[in-house]
Amino acid sequence: MAAINTERLKELTKKKLRGTISKEESEQLDAWYNQPVPKVIEWNSGDRNERELKFRLYRQLLRTIGLPDNTVAAQPGYKLWPRLVGVAATVAAIVFCIWFFKPDQSLEERGRQIAARNDIPPLPNTATLTLPDGDIIALSNTKKGVIIGSSGLKYTDSSKVANHPGLATELLNNKAIVLTANTQHGSTYYLTLPDGSKIWLNAASTLKFPSTFDKLNTRTVELRGEAYFEVAKNAAKPFLLQSGNQLLRVLGTHFNVNTYDYGTEVKTTLLEGSVQVNLLQEPDLKKTLKPGEQANSSKGILHVVKADTAAVMAWRRGDFVFVDDDLETILQRLRNWYHVEFEYVGKKPSLKMTGVMSRAVKLSKVLAQIEASGKVKFKIEGRKVYVMN
Incomplete structure (x- = not known):
């Protein structure tokens, strides 16, 4: 195929995301995707949300090559699984990259090896x-x-x-x-x-x-863990939510709160309406969120960032979503869902992953996709999973 320069690739990729790409342009971009050689696109994200852009483009690429958007992508530089000519994404500073690599071992075979003794549904x-x-x-x-x-x-x-x-x-x-x-x-x-x-x-x-x-006088509730709220409006009786080190005050709104014990932060993500976040130990420190924003509170510090709402709400759809997450964060989510313990054997592997996968699958299938990074191996024994380099 004819060579495509970087600026043309950026233009075609943005059109793909917006749904304005023509048939001829789509065929040109797909042909570039399917070349069996490593490739990369880089651009400065400017004021765009790199994490959301990466997530949206990753799912779009899966659909483009005919795969369901429930497949996990590994950190660039590592081999992936069959049928996926290669879709992996990573964010470094403000540079956004898409990498493509060919597989060397079937995902099914990896799963069978991990579940050789038993598996955990x-x-x-x-x-x-x-x-x-x-x-x-x-x-x-x-x-x-x-x-x-x-x-x-x-x-x-x-x-x-x-x-x-x-x-x-x-x-x-x-x-x-x-x-x-x-x-x-x-x-x-x-x-x-x-x-x-x-x-x-x-x-x-x-x-x-x-x-x-x-x-x-108030509608006060207390949360430990994670929950999504759609609060009934009642201006005369505010809804108060205590979660970890913070207190939320709302009249009627839709939001998600994550206060799992393993996290270092309490994360409040607003989808609709308005919510005020107060720190219990710093009552004068408060932030009012707008839809699409997330408040992170930890150790007496409260800051607001733009939310990756697709990733935050993935659990409601029955999915795991990893967005540039390190191995420890991923294993904590799996521990919470499958009720297993992970034990490291030797040096703790270092990797980051981005992708989507159903929470309805057996544990071995999730671990097989992480193993495809080439940086870590797993062995299941009872309800303990050994993590090895």
Whole structure:
């Protein structure tokens, strides 16, 4: 094929993302993609969000070569898996690059080797409600969510929850008691609070909330883990969320909060409306977010950045999304979902990855794609996974 200069590649790539590329231009760009030699495009991102651009282009490239956009890409310079002539992306400073390499070993074979002794599938969907006296109500793992109201507990399909007799009386009498919703590893669950606010809990998360807000001045809840909120509007009764070292104040908005214990930051991402972020130890330090922004709070410091909303909300779609994430961050997510422990053997490998993969697959398949980087190997024994160079 005829050579394409760098400026022409930039122009064609931007057209591909905007959906304005012609058939002839698309064929020209696809032909360049499919050349079996390493290639790279570089440009200064300016005021664009490099992480979002990389993520969007990565998924677009997968669709271009006929692959589902649920495949993980490794750090550039390492070999990938069959059918993927090569799609990998990395961001360094303000330079954006796309690299392409041919595979040397099938992904399926890697998965079989990792799972030689056993494999770990996603866990059954398990959630509970804990009452003030310590009694636990197990929520059905065949249901997607539960609604808490004065008439009792119901699933989203309107079927009744076989709940505690005492709780039924408390709800009927509109008495505010503290309930605690818990999701286990590998589980997500949906809740509708008494005020109509909707909350989706991610895996290994806990939400504390009152059974009614009627006699309270505020709607105050507490989160540990991760959740997405769609708060019902009520200007007379603000919604307050305590999560880690921060307090959020909202009237009606859509946002995601990540406060997993393994993270060094509490991350609040706003999708719609407005939310004010306050640090508990620094009450005068506060930030008001706009849609598309993310507040990161850690060690008494609060700063706001532009959010990669596609990556933040991937868990709601049932995906893992890695955006220039290091190995430790990736393994922490897998630990939380599959309920496994990782143990390093020898020197801790150094690599970063970008990509998308379903959370519905067995652990060996995820590990096989990480192994394709050529920088790390895994061995599963029971619920422990050994990480080796």
